[in-house]
Amino acid sequence: MQFKYKIAGGDFTNAGNASSAVKKILKQLNVDHVISKHIVVALYEAEVNIVAHAYSGVIEVNIDENQIHIILDDKGPGIADIDQAMEEGYSTASPQVREMGFGAGMGLANMKRNADKMLISSEPGKGTKVELIHYLKPDAG
Amino acid sequence: MKTIDLVKALDLKIYSGKDFLNAEVSGGYVSDLLSDVMGNAQEGQVWITLQTHKNVMAVASLKDLPAIILVKGYKPDEDTLKKSEEEQLPILGTELDTFTICGRLYELLNKS
Numbered sequence: 001m002q003f004k005y006k007i008a009g010g011d012f013t014n015a016g017n018a019s020s021a022v023k024k025i026l027k028q029l030n031v032d033h034v035i036s037k038h039i040v041v042a043l044y045e046a047e048v049n050i051v052a053h054a055y056s057g058v059i060e061v062n063i064d065e066n067q068i069h070i071i072l073d074d075k076g077p078g079i080a081d082i083d084q085a086m087e088e089g090y091s092t093a094s095p096q097v098r099e100m101g102f103g104a105g106m107g108l109a110n111m112k113r114n115a116d117k118m119l120i121s122s123e124p125g126k127g128t129k130v131e132l133i134h135y136l137k138p139d140a141g
Numbered sequence: 142m143k144t145i146d147l148v149k150a151l152d153l154k155i156y157s158g159k160d161f162l163n164a165e166v167s168g169g170y171v172s173d174l175l176s177d178v179m180g181n182a183q184e185g186q187v188w189i190t191l192q193t194h195k196n197v198m199a200v201a202s203l204k205d206l207p208a209i210i211l212v213k214g215y216k217p218d219e220d221t222l223k224k225s226e227e228e229q230l231p232i233l234g235t236e237l238d239t240f241t242i243c244g245r246l247y248e249l250l251n252k253s
């Protein structure tokens with residue numbers, strides 16, 4: 001099963017809509033509530049990062065019996081130093097974005113904590129690709 | 142304790158979601174940082190904040206929080222209200238500051 005969502009950079013009005021749609025799908029598929037909560041947290045943070053930091057992006061959600069594999073591919077400034085970006089508290093969010101309560105520098109840390117596997121690759125000046133993998137069977141992974 | 146019991150005991154204003162006050166409240170979480178709530182709030186906790194924009198609803202709904210309490214008389218934005226009704230997730234309010242409302246809520250939840 002595959003679902004795709006387009007994300008527009010800067011569009012805070014619709015931020016979280018893709019995560020919300022995926023949450024509903026997981027519920028329909030009877031995915032374990034605890035696993036689903038982890039997926040939703042990681043996906044929301046990744047979705048908002050496209051809105052807050054990139055120009056546009058696509059979210060691809062692949063679900064099979066064993067795992068949910070989410071790929072977030074954006075066009076944007078990219079991340080020059082991924083280790084630094086991963087540090088809790090590090091943020092380049094604009095003052096307007098911070099005023100809304102984003103920009104604590106906790107998003108990537110939340111993603112790492114909630115996903116079973118997270119991969120980030122980025123080409124500065126071009127964009128960022130984030131992959132999140134969650135195993136759907138408690139004993140897998 | 143249910144959301145409606147909090148409304149009565151703490152004299153909260155109901156901005157939206159008046160038909161959805163029956164959710165069970167297990168505790169509270171206080172933060173104005175969305176990623177902090179996303180990462181740390183637990184299902185069943187009411188969220189006390191001064192953020193009034195629509196993204197608050199997305200976070201609260203994704204986290205299965207029973208209600209939001211806005212402090213110090215802050216009012217929700219128009220599109221936040223609309224989203225609140227859609228998500229069936231009430232926005233409540235108080236004139237009290239965060240410290241005071243948290244103290245009262247803590248006392249209320251811990252004696253029941």
Ligand SMILES: Nc1ncnc2c1ncn2[C@@H]1O[C@H](COP(=O)(O)OP(=O)(O)OP(=O)(O)O)[C@@H](O)[C@H]1O
Nearest residue numbers: 049053078085091092102103104105106107108176
């Ligand atoms: N998709 C992205 N494109 C470009 N830069 C990014 C992207 N995602 C994250 N970053 C960079 O990594 C930093 C840290 O990201 P993280 O999600 O941890 O914090 P934040 O988004 O700044 O704040 P928060 O998530 O707490 O609201 C960002 O400030 C930004 O510089």
Ligand SMILES: [Mg+2]
Nearest residue numbers: 045049107108
């Ligand atoms: Mg972020």
